[in-house]
Structure formats: C-alpha cells, structure tokens
Amino acid sequence: MIIREKAVGFRDRRLERIAGKLAAGGRLDRKDGLALFETGDLLGLGKLADEANLRKNGGRVFYINNLHVNYTNICVNKCRFCAYRRSEDERGAFFLSAEQVVAKARELWHAKACEFHIVGGCHPSARLDYYREMLTRLRREFPQVHLQAFTAVEIENIAQVENLPVPEVLASLAECGLGSLPGGGGEIFAEKIRSKICPEKISGARYLEVMRQAHQLGLPSNVTMLFGHIESAADRVDHLLEIRALQDETGGFNAFIPLLFHPWNTKLEKLRKAGAVDVLKTIAVSRLLLDNFKHIKSFWIMLGLPLTQISLFFGSDDVNGTVLEEHITHEAGADTPQYMPEEKLVSLIRQAGRIPVERDTLYNPICGEV
Numbered sequence: 001m002i003i004r005e006k007a008v009g010f011r012d013r014r015l016e017r018i019a020g021k022l023a024a025g026g027r028l029d030r031k032d033g034l035a036l037f038e039t040g041d042l043l044g045l046g047k048l049a050d051e052a053n054l055r056k057n058g059g060r061v062f063y064i065n066n067l068h069v070n071y072t073n074i075c076v077n078k079c080r081f082c083a084y085r086r087s088e089d090e091r092g093a094f095f096l097s098a099e100q101v102v103a104k105a106r107e108l109w110h111a112k113a114c115e116f117h118i119v120g121g122c123h124p125s126a127r128l129d130y131y132r133e134m135l136t137r138l139r140r141e142f143p144q145v146h147l148q149a150f151t152a153v154e155i156e157n158i159a160q161v162e163n164l165p166v167p168e169v170l171a172s173l174a175e176c177g178l179g180s181l182p183g184g185g186g187e188i189f190a191e192k193i194r195s196k197i198c199p200e201k202i203s204g205a206r207y208l209e210v211m212r213q214a215h216q217l218g219l220p221s222n223v224t225m226l227f228g229h230i231e232s233a234a235d236r237v238d239h240l241l242e243i244r245a246l247q248d249e250t251g252g253f254n255a256f257i258p259l260l261f262h263p264w265n266t267k268l269e270k271l272r273k274a275g276a277v278d279v280l281k282t283i284a285v286s287r288l289l290l291d292n293f294k295h296i297k298s299f300w301i302m303l304g305l306p307l308t309q310i311s312l313f314f315g316s317d318d319v320n321g322t323v324l325e326e327h328i329t330h331e332a333g334a335d336t337p338q339y340m341p342e343e344k345l346v347s348l349i350r351q352a353g354r355i356p357v358e359r360d361t362l363y364n365p366i367c368g369e370v
C-alpha cells in the first residue's frame, strides 16, 4: 500500500508497473530486471529498492569488526580481471605456512574482532592437511572468532588436488572450525563472458553446486557478482536470478555482495571503471530481484566511502567491516584505505540517518542502537 502511494510520480511508466507488482506481493522476473537496468529514473529505482530494504531491515545498517588474512597469491588460474595472482616462480609470489597464517592473525588481532576472513589463490599443490592445520591452529588460539574461509573456487581446487569429493573436503574443514564460506569467485555466470574473463575458473554452475553442497552440510555462505567489465545488463539479471533460485532451494546465503570491477593492473585495464549511476542501479536491482535475501552488502573498499553511503538509499543494508589489510582489490588500484576504524563506519551510517548495528558473521547483532 505504501508503495502504491509512492509509485505516483515515477518518471518511467515501467517503474509504476513494477511498483504495483511489488505492492501486490508479486515476484519480479527477467523482463522486470531488464527494465530496472534500462530505466533513466534512477531516483525512482532507488526509492523502490530503499522501500524493499526498509521493509526487511527497518533502517538498520550492519557492519562487522573483521580481519582479512590472505594465505597465498599463487594461483593455477589466470583470471584476466585479477591483479593479485602470481605464478609459483614469479616475483612477489608468497605462500604462508599454517603457522605464519596464525602469526599474521595474531599481529592483526584486536579484542573486538569477531571474524577472520581467509582467502587466497588456488594453490597447485597445497594439501587438505595444510588447510586443516591452519583452521585448527586458529580455532585453538582464537576460539571465539568465526572462521569464514575459502571461496567455492578454492574449495573445488582443494578437492581436485586431493582427488576427493567436495562434500568430503567441506566436512573435513568444518570439523576443524570452518564456520562459513565467503562469496568470492561468483564473477559472472554467463559462460560466454566467463570464458573470456576467467577461462580456467570453474563454471558458474559448478560454483553454485559447491555452494549448494556447503549449505546442505550446514555451512552458510555469501555470494557475489563481479560487475562493470564486459558483461551486459542481461548477464547481470540472469546471474541474480540463478542466485535467487538457489536461495529458494537452500536458504543458505547470508548476503549478496555486488563487487565493482577495478581494472588497473589487470589484463582488462583498458576498460573504464563503471560509474556511480551504474553501481547504484546494480545495487538497487539486486535488492529488488533478490527478494529472498535479507542482506545486500556494499563493500566500501571497492565503492569508496561516498558511494557506499549513498548506496544505503539504494537497497544496501551492510557496509562490510573494518577489514584490516585488504590486498586483492588494492592490487587492482583501489584507492581506499586498507583499514576502516569502526568509528568511521558508524559515523558514515549515522550521517545517512540510518542505525548502525555491529554484527557477527551470521548477522546476530553484537551491539547497536536497536
């Protein structure tokens, strides 16, 4: 009903139709998604997405005190958008032992940190025991910290190195303390694009299958989409609809994270970074199509702080976290800092008139104004 009243005055008739559909409790389809990307009524689109978000999250905006640890940049894949990976014998290549990962975690550690976010390249020969040892040592030293580690792509790689089925690898890691999977590696599912930007990487279907298997074992995850390179709006819509279908089936995704492509230092550096309008549209369309997601995350490292703040009016309810040492996007030219003090995140949310809520990995509030 609220939406019907606010629908009056959309500059694009298609938005009025979509607003009516939403007000009637309908689910948006591919045609709607395309219309939302095509619209010139950015503020109208933002209003629809904002309403959808407020209905789910009531003005609360989440953040987390987390720490990022990258254990290796050696990777068997050669994704063209990646400025981070190295070959084993290349200058700058590194591979931390399990003990060194713990030492790194110790160095970054502070009392409020409640999550280690651990990702790396797809190492050609690291064995399952290495990952198990890493988690076991971290669990022993930081029993209160949630271990969110290894993307679906890394999990598949470990399974291939070990010649084991993915569920066995996941169960083995969960036994050592793995709490959830980060969402990296989704890129864009459309095969014609994926084969150009990351030809060696597992397919979109395989990525979703690993996620399905994780969810079936009780391991939740996030899920991502890399946008702003050579994909079309239709590719983005299809990507979102595939994610929505899996969420219908498992309910295992905590948050969707649209990742803005940064071209510098990559094989795609001739491309221009997507502009603010495109970013805001993508966040808003994600919120509207992903009606079975509670959380849409704006990753400040990729968006920068001003756009992250504005995105809170376009359907986003999460600004990620304090991070402390991000390398992957910075190697691709991100000019944001590597660490964001909690006070800054809180103030960014408050200045937007929203309610900051500190959360844990699974979105349980730790403290906040509600």
Ligand code: SF4
Binding pocket: 075, 076, 077, 078, 079, 082, 083, 084, 085, 120, 121, 122, 153, 198, 201
């Ligand atoms: Fe490897 Fe990940 Fe970089 Fe692809 S994006 S090359 S899988 S580190």
